[in-house]
Each structure stands twice: as structure tokens, then as C-alpha cells.
Amino acid sequence: MTAGSGRVTQAQVARLAGVSQAVVSMVLNGSDSLRITPETRDRVQQVLRETGYTVDIMGRRLRGKSNQILGVFTYESVFPSGVADFYRPFLLGIEEEAEAQGFDLLLFTSGGRRDGRRRIYDQGTNRLRIADGSILLGRHNDPQELAQLVEEQFPFVFVGRRESPTGPISYVGADYVAATREVHEWLWGLGHRKIGLLSVTEENEPTLDRRTGYEAAARKHRRPPLVFLADDPALALRQALDEGVTALLVESSAMADGILACAHDLGLAVPADLSLVVLGDADPSQQPSAHAVPSTPTDWSMFRIPRHEMGAHAVRVLVELLADPKPRQLVLPCTFHEGATAAAPSTVHIR
């Protein structure tokens, strides 16, 4: 029965019920325990029902000093098309946990782009601040922007391990160190004695973690680390074979595809002559979900990054961060998938 103006306020309800606005608020919030007569309460509730009153969330949250909104900033597009469907598991976890924690999600899509990349600081101001806190994800992040965020003491959590010289950053990452070590251990157990690491040249945190895990495992077995840095798969494979490796840890599945092709060109059988393990399924060219593989359905031996859990935990950590602004770091274990590209070395290769 509301008039055309569209919205009923507590004040209007109060006037209709012949009470003050405060009473309406009290009735609504159940703080009417001993303060309000049953008759008054009933009268107010009657009017509330008749008018179809709904709480204006703006007023409520203005007083609460928090808007119950978590920002989600991605350096690339959130809803990806094509096969590069990298973010979805993260976002699924984020959405689920945000729903569980009672927060809305604000996707920062407005800022426009500079050099084809999104930026946090647009015109010198930090859009992220309109949310209570923010989750950041994306591989192409800008260290400078992160440093600035840290300095501003804005509550944020990075999905994926990130370090900054300016101070500790809260993040939820995957334990690449342990996962890589375990893969090495598994190959060792199969009988491999020359296990190489094929790494990318660019040095970001995930790459460094994999190298750390690899080197720890190699040290444990008193073997010299065999690390190959190359952008050209043919060259890298040749180097590795010259060293006599029987198993190769490959950082990305894109790179692994190249290696596999080269191995076939050289007449090598995988895994009979050479075992290949991919360190993570993080690469966009690899489909995480079970339903399909684009072109070559190679059943890679690899470990899987717990993307869904990382997203969910990022939300949880951020909510904790809002209550207590002490930075926290969290790494989650990866799960190993045995696959079909790694096996015990053929006896020919074992001296």
C-alpha cells in the first residue's frame, strides 16, 4: 500500500503507528525485550507489514562503519573466454566463501587499462578502498602498486605467494616447494637417479619455489642439481639428455608440450625412455576441469594446484585480517596426479 514515491522509512512507519522512529528501530531489532509494551510492539509490527517496509541497507551499514563488501581485483579479465579459463576455480572458491561469510563481492572492472593491463591506482587514488578489504589475483601484478598498498595498510590478500621489499604481504599460496620435492622423491623411488628441472627464465615466486623444492630434494640425495633454463624446448631437451637425465620436471604444461614433441622427433618414447612431470596445472593451456582437453589429450603426470581451496581460504584470511590487521601467510598442499608421462626408467638407461 505504499505511495508512488517507492520507499517506506522507519520515520514514516513511526508516524503511522503514532510512535517515534526509535521505537520502530527497537521493534525491528528485538531490543524490545523489556522496553516496549506488547500493544505498542504489535501496533508497530502491524504497520510494518501493511507498508511493506524494508530496511535500507545504506543507513544500517553507514552506522556499522563496514559495508560488508570484499573487493576482488584481477589483473586480467574475470570471466575468461576460450581455453584460458584459469581463474574460475579461484573465483568459485571466493564466491562460495564470501556467501558463507555474508559478504558481497565487488569486481573492479572500471579502472580502465594502461598498457593493456588493469591497475589498482587510477588517477592516484586507490579504488580498492571502497570495499572493506580486497582479494588480489593475477600473474601480471605490479610490485610498485603492491608496495603502495602495503604502505597504506589497506587490508588485502593475494592469491598466490607474493613478497614485497616494503613489508610482509598476506597471501594464500600453493606449496610448490613441498609438491616439487615430493615429485622428485617419487621419481627417485621409481629408480631415477638423474632428475632434471626445466625452468622458465623469468623469476617470479612460483618459479623460485619450484627451484627451492627441487634443490632441497637433490641435496637430500647428494646429487648435483640439474637445472636447465631455456626458452627453446629443443635446446633444453638436448642439454638435459647430454647430462644423462632420465626424468625431467617441467614447469609449465605449455613447455611440456614442446618437450614432448621434441622427444618424439628424437625417437624417444615417453615415459619409457624419458619421464616427464609437469609442476602444476596452472597454465592456461591446460584445462583444469575434467570434461575436456583441447587438442592433444596428454595425460600428464603432474601435481594439481588447489585453486578452489585457495580462493576460499583467501576470503577467510581476509575476513580475519579485517578483525586483526596482522599479516598472515598460508600455503596449501598440492595433490599429485600420477598420469601417464612418468614411470620407472627402462633398464637400458640404468647402468
Place this chain on the structure above:
Amino acid sequence: MTAGSGRVTQAQVARLAGVSQAVVSMVLNGSDSLRITPETRDRVQQVLRETGYTVDIMGRRLRGKSNQILGVFTYESVFPSGVADFYRPFLLGIEEEAEAQGFDLLLFTSGGRRDGRRRIYDQGTNRLRIADGSILLGRHNDPQELAQLVEEQFPFVFVGRRESPTGPISYVGADYVAATREVHEWLWGLGHRKIGLLSVTEENEPTLDRRTGYEAAARKHRRPPLVFLADDPALALRQALDEGVTALLVESSAMADGILACAHDLGLAVPADLSLVVLGDADPSQQPSAHAVPSTPTDWSMFRIPRHEMGAHAVRVLVELLADPKPRQLVLPCTFHEGATAAAPSTVHIR
């Protein structure tokens, strides 16, 4: 150099700059045209930059101002898992267009669920009002909530045609009427003379539109409509065959799968003995993107719903709506995919 206590307000900026809060507001909103000295303005802007001030969206909207934020409300989860990847094309279009228009997107995930479904009005609150306007999507919507939204005169656009008895609703839909008519026309051109429609029992807008298109086409060719309503595919197929149909328009691909199986059981070849056309790819069990089909890779004859475009246009319509609150409706054409389940009827069946 903000203090740890969280957000910076205009009042704090004003104190630091030695001016009143009103001046800060004026500087921010450019109404400083002739009112404020360049020196004062520079001083304020200096402090604004130093403190990293950003507006409190709650305060702004309480006052009735816009925040350049569009809400996105989905009745189901936004980032779907498994094969039911229904929303993504819509959301991709929404995100792209929001970025182009300079809006951020607010996903309403906070309210939790009642009877496993999300609600706009949760605990008597309409959270949508945080955003300047909202895009709604999802098949399981609640007419009551829509009516309430209309009454509140809140600007929103539904993705998919929706009607409400309380007043006109803005929407961006797909033209099922025309698409169904064209499919009928195409089959007629192939020589089919008994073309049936297999419809679902539940009567929502898309279903009604398909029926309208079908009946229009049948009327044009002076044929009685052959509509079959059945949840059991075997029964529906038998009814249709009894009527002598040679082509069947099937509403959802899930239903089509059932019909196809039954047809095979009866020893019928598709499309030789029976042509099947699916009216849309809207069903979750059908993969929209090119890269894979879950189990049976049936190349259905069907029309495709322009989901990406619908999302993008919904944003555009919503932005128009914000400028001028006159409701608007828009339907976009579907594209036809010939596929392999429909062809000219075999001569045996033509008398």
C-alpha cells in the same frame, strides 16, 4: 600516511587542510568552479592524495548519489562448477561492457540462501540498493520479489524476458518467437509437413515464446498445431509418431537426449526417419563453448542463444535506465546452427 583506524573521511581531510568538510566535498565534485581559490583547492587536493581518501559509497548513496557500481544478482551461483556452465557467456558480456562503460560490478553473494535459493530481499533488506542499478539473471526467480523491486522503482534489467503483473519490467531477451518460427520455416522448406513441438509442462516466458513462434508458423501454413506436453520422452515420442510427425521441435537438449534414445529404441534413424531440432542451447547439460561436449557429442540442429550479446546489452540498457527511468525491452536474434539431426524427410514418409 593513514592511521591504522581504517578509512579516511572528508572531515579528517578537511581538518588536515584547515578547511571545512563542505570545501572538500566541493573540490571533489568539481563544483569549485568559481567558489574556491586555486590555492585552497590545491591544498585540499594535496591532502586528498596524501591520505589516499576515497568516497564512502554508503554515505554517497544514502544521500542518493551514484557510485558507478552496477549490481549483478543471480539466483544461482555465479561461478559455476561442472558442466552446468550456463552463466559464463552472459557474465563475460556483462563484464566487458561494464569495463567499457566504466562501471564496477557488485556481486550479491552475502544474503545466504533460503530453500537453497538466493533472495533479493533478505531479512527485510534490499541489498541491491547499494549499487546504482542491477542486472538480474537466473531461471528460478521469484515473481513477488520482482513485483517489490518494481514498486520500489529500483532500476534493474532482467537478462531474459520477464513479465510482471505489477508493471513493465526492463529486460534483454532472446527472440525465441522468431527463432522458433524460422526453424519451423526451414523444416517446411525441407519438405516436412507434420512438424510437432515438444514442450515442457512448466510455463515460463521462454516456453510460451517458443509456443507462440511455433503456432504462428503453423497457422501461416494452415496446419493444426501439434503440441506435445510430456515429461516422459517415450510417451511424448509415441504421441508424436501417432500423429504422423516427421520433424519435432524439442525445447531443451536434455529432453532431446531422451527423445533421441527412445527413437533409437524404436529403430528410427535420425534424421532419416525423424528430424529433431533443439530450440536453443540454453540447457546446462549442453556446452556452449566450442571446446568439448561431455558424453554424447551429438551435433544437434538448433539455434543458439546470443548470451554474450545479451549480457553486454543488459549493461547498456541498465546504463540508459539510470539516465532515464523509462522501462525498455530488447530482444536479440538467435543464430541458427544446421547440425546433423534434421534433414529432408525420407520419401517413404511422404505420401
Place this chain on the structure above:
DNA sequence: CCCGCGTAGTAATTCGAATTATCAGCGCCG
């Protein structure tokens, strides 16, 4: 010399809800 006017701000109000301080009325006790 003083009114009028333009300038450059400031004070005060508004939005809706929550909360605190306050107040009116009543019964009871000294």
C-alpha cells in the same frame, strides 16, 4: 559614510537507521 554586492568560504541540514541520553509518569517508601 554607508549600503549593496560579490567573493570565499563556513555552519547547518539532509539522507535512514541505530543508539544513547533524556524525560514523563506512576507507585512506593520515608
Place this chain on the structure above:
DNA sequence: CGGCGCTGATAATTCGAATTACTACGCGGG
């Protein structure tokens, strides 16, 4: 009969930003 304590409600304030109403100041013209 006055004051205390309790009840049930109201007035006032708060949150942050935008806007309107207002004011202090200076200058020029009559």
C-alpha cells in the same frame, strides 16, 4: 507530601557526503 526508582517511550546524536543557507570581508558607488 516529596523524592527515589522504575517503566516506557521520546529527543538527540551518530555515521559520511552533498547541498543549501548563511556570514565575514572587502570594495565601489551614491
